[in-house]
Amino acid sequence: METPVRSRALATEAVHAGRDDLAGLGLHAPPIDLSTTYPSYDSRAEAARIDAFAETGADPDGPPVYGRLGNPTVARFETALARLEGTESAVAFASGMAALSAVLLVRASMGLRHVVAVRPLYGCSDHLLTAGLLGSEVTWTDPAGLADALRPDTGLVMVESPANPTLAEVDLRAVAHACGSVPLLADNTFATPVLQRPAEQGARLVLHSATKYLGGHGDVMAGVVACDEELAGRLRQIRFATGGVLHPLAGYLLLRGLSTLPVRVRAASATAAELAHRLAADPRVTRVHYPGIGGAMVAFEVAGDPHEVIAAVRLITPAVSLGSVDTLIQHPASISHRIVNADDRRDAGVSDRLLRMSVGLEDVEDLWADLDSALGGNPGRGAGLPRSAAPPRGATGHNEPAVAGRH
Numbered sequence: 001m002e003t004p005v006r007s008r009a010l011a012t013e014a015v016h017a018g019r020d021d022l023a024g025l026g027l028h029a030p031p032i033d034l035s036t037t038y039p040s041y042d043s044r045a046e047a048a049r050i051d052a053f054a055e056t057g058a059d060p061d062g063p064p065v066y067g068r069l070g071n072p073t074v075a076r077f078e079t080a081l082a083r084l085e086g087t088e089s090a091v092a093f094a095s096g097m098a099a100l101s102a103v104l105l106v107r108a109s110m111g112l113r114h115v116v117a118v119r120p121l122y123g124c125s126d127h128l129l130t131a132g133l134l135g136s137e138v139t140w141t142d143p144a145g146l147a148d149a150l151r152p153d154t155g156l157v158m159v160e161s162p163a164n165p166t167l168a169e170v171d172l173r174a175v176a177h178a179c180g181s182v183p184l185l186a187d188n189t190f191a192t193p194v195l196q197r198p199a200e201q202g203a204r205l206v207l208h209s210a211t212k213y214l215g216g217h218g219d220v221m222a223g224v225v226a227c228d229e230e231l232a233g234r235l236r237q238i239r240f241a242t243g244g245v246l247h248p249l250a251g252y253l254l255l256r257g258l259s260t261l262p263v264r265v266r267a268a269s270a271t272a273a274e275l276a277h278r279l280a281a282d283p284r285v286t287r288v289h290y291p292g293i294g295g296a297m298v299a300f301e302v303a304g305d306p307h308e309v310i311a312a313v314r315l316i317t318p319a320v321s322l323g324s325v326d327t328l329i330q331h332p333a334s335i336s337h338r339i340v341n342a343d344d345r346r347d348a349g350v351s352d353r354l355l356r357m358s359v360g361l362e363d364v365e366d367l368w369a370d371l372d373s374a375l376g377g378n379p380g381r382g383a384g385l386p387r388s389a390a391p392p393r394g395a396t397g398h399n400e401p402a403v404a405g406r407h
């Protein structure tokens, strides 16, 4: 007897979505299908399936045809991500940038080359739009000016919230309303569906650099767009024609990553909130950016030289990217947003003193000890600080004396 269909909670979907058929196959772990091609003795049927794909972009019924049209292991990840984001479909790509490129190409192929976007965006997304590398033309605006920036040939509105790297938030519901009939793309890389589901707020396209939290272990490069099936079909057709496919092994790792996503995001967010709190009370830090919706990213501006902090971390890894189990820190003006023109970068609120930290799953006191030491600007001074010297968890206001001297 079938149990009545009821929507499952996010934590349940995270470990079961995309795997519903496994027990019937006599399997527990999902299989990895590395085939690039699939045998078929019925070429009339193949012709019909290829015609159907050319028409709608729907995943072909029956056995797969060719790796660039779709892959069963990748499809499991797509199914799972669509469930987590609450969309009909999802289409996976070789990277976040390949995913964004496909969205721009879908709209451009319909004659809608104009994009309205809100800064800041991830540095390379900004660059792709500003340089018009795919033939698009961008108008930058703030959310309040969005409706006025729309033109008859506007094919897309793009926002990030919380944005990379300042963690600025936009009101997705208000922005979606201002878009009218123009599709809103929300880059949900930082929040993940654990903290925010933009489709429920009116975004028609939800983009992820799956390289970050969805994979979660710093060993997969991938992108994905969650959307309705109509747009998904067009995205698959673009993916087929331009080739930015995800490797099946990456699809497998992403599906595995999703199963721990809610646990990872909640644990890292709790640590990040505590570190944001301590940084805000620290005189060596002039400003802390931490989103109202929470999350595992913290950005902060230092009174001293940010390059010295990067050079002084020991437990925390000084590296670009984010969303891994370990904590990473980087200087956006030098790395993630280097490709953005310096004036545009500063106008978008990306100060030269800003550091962006992706908080992992380490113990909060160990992380604080490393930050405290690195902020000292004098590697000799704080490096050997015993753990007990760090303030207790939940302390209101950090009462370590400011480290005098070199900043």
Ligand SMILES: *Cc1c(COP(=O)(O)O)cnc(C)c1O
Binding pocket: 095, 096, 097, 098, 122, 124, 125, 160, 164, 187, 189, 190, 208, 209, 210, 211, 212, 221, 222, 223
């Ligand atoms: C990293 C990132 C991207 C680009 O993704 P890749 O997987 O590196 O191509 C896009 N948006 C945001 C917010 C990112 O952090």
